[in-house]
Amino acid sequence: MPTPVRSHLLARGKWAERANAFLSHAWNKGWLPTPSLDPAELWALAKKSHGDGLKAAENGGRNPEDTADFRERFEALCTAVTQDAKLNPLGQAMAYGQLIRALQNRLAFGALWTKHPVLLETQLAPPIIVIGHMRSGTTRIHKLLAADPAHSHTRYCDAYHPIPSRLGLNRIKSAAELALLSTLNPWLQSIHPMAAGAVEEELAWISAALHHSIYESQWYIPSYSAFSETRDPAPIYREFARIFRTDAAHRGNTDRPRVMKVPAFSEDLDTLLTQFPDARLAVSEREGEAVLRSAVSLVANQMAIQSDACDLALIEAQWRRKLALREDRMAQSLAHWGGLITHLQFDALNADWEQEIRRTYSDLELDLTPQALTAMRAIMTASESGKHRAHAEQLDRIVAQK
Secondary structure, eight states: OOOOOOOSTTOOOHHHHHHHHHHHHHHHHTSSOOOOOOHHHHHHHHHTTTGGGHHHHHHTTOOHHHHHHHHHHHHHHHHHHHHTSOBOHHHHHHHHHHHHHHHHHHHHHHHHHHHOGGGGGOOOOOOEEEESOTTTTHHHHHHHHHHSTTSEEOBHHHHHSOSOOSTTHHHHHHHHHHHHHHHHOTTHHHHSOOOTTSBOOSHHHHHTTTOSHHHHTTSOOHHHHHHHHTSOOHHHHHHHHHHHHHHHHHHTOTTSOEEEEOGGGGGSHHHHHHHOTTOEEEEEEOOHHHHHHHHHHHHHHHHHHHBSOOOHHHHHHHHHHHHHHHHHHHHHHHHTOOSOEEEEEHHHHHHHHHHHHHHHHHHTTOOOOHHHHHHHHHHHHHHTTOTTHHHHHHHHHHHHHO
């Protein structure tokens, strides 16, 4: 099925329109229950399967500060979504799904760590962390470094369905989930290509501890952004490290450096590096206005599906502020970083990616093998016809129409 023309940054696909209309009608007629976003009701639903093990599930592997932080964040997030986001019926259903999943995964991990505390003692190879703004080339760097067979990476199915499962059930769930999301949002794969078993960033892992980044990119929730940006992120990154250790132990790749990437890392770099002080850093850099333009396009696409009251001016103002905040915090952190680091320019990667990768490996004191280069060349060849190139064409066409 051909991808429809994206005529405007807030354009919405026909299936999102139909789903929105159906849900509204079904709720009004009483055919389906309206999903609640009340935090107490969501907690009550998530707790049902744990019975007498509830206390262990909520606290397993965590200190009291982490448990309390999650509780407070969840309350604040639900309030912001209810009061600020102006969700349409489809948005309300999607918010319900994400919030209940966050609770269910939280409790499932606590139960797992109570039963198998040794997972939290998993020793990890020093990771390679890609730092930089979204839309600055971080995904390309991430995928190139992850292609090296000497490294490990997180897959989409591990990121969004992180509870260890047998028989690849998390991969099956992920494939079904992506098929549905791609139907509702026909431009999703051009903006951020994803596949169940493909390389994926760890955004979902910090979001599992209610970091604001994934939520503010799809809902207009400035009150939660303000709340979370000024709050100590240490509980989030302790949970992130626990999930990372569990994933590495389950997949049996603890001896290989994990290549990780989340644009929001730049906001909390000091805290992240407290967890991984032996990390190697690859910093992605791109001209600011180009980053903003692409970021606004991504966020507008996500928000338009879930709200009928999106305002491009507000979205641009919010992300201009957000990118400036991240730039400032990242600069402060890197100013006193004493570990291995390299900087990669977006335009230089476009001009000669292989030369940039060779320099990156030298800077980070890594061994660039023929096998790694072969795998990277395959990635770059495949990307020449990749769906992501359609996003630049969308932006160029929309700008030309103004």
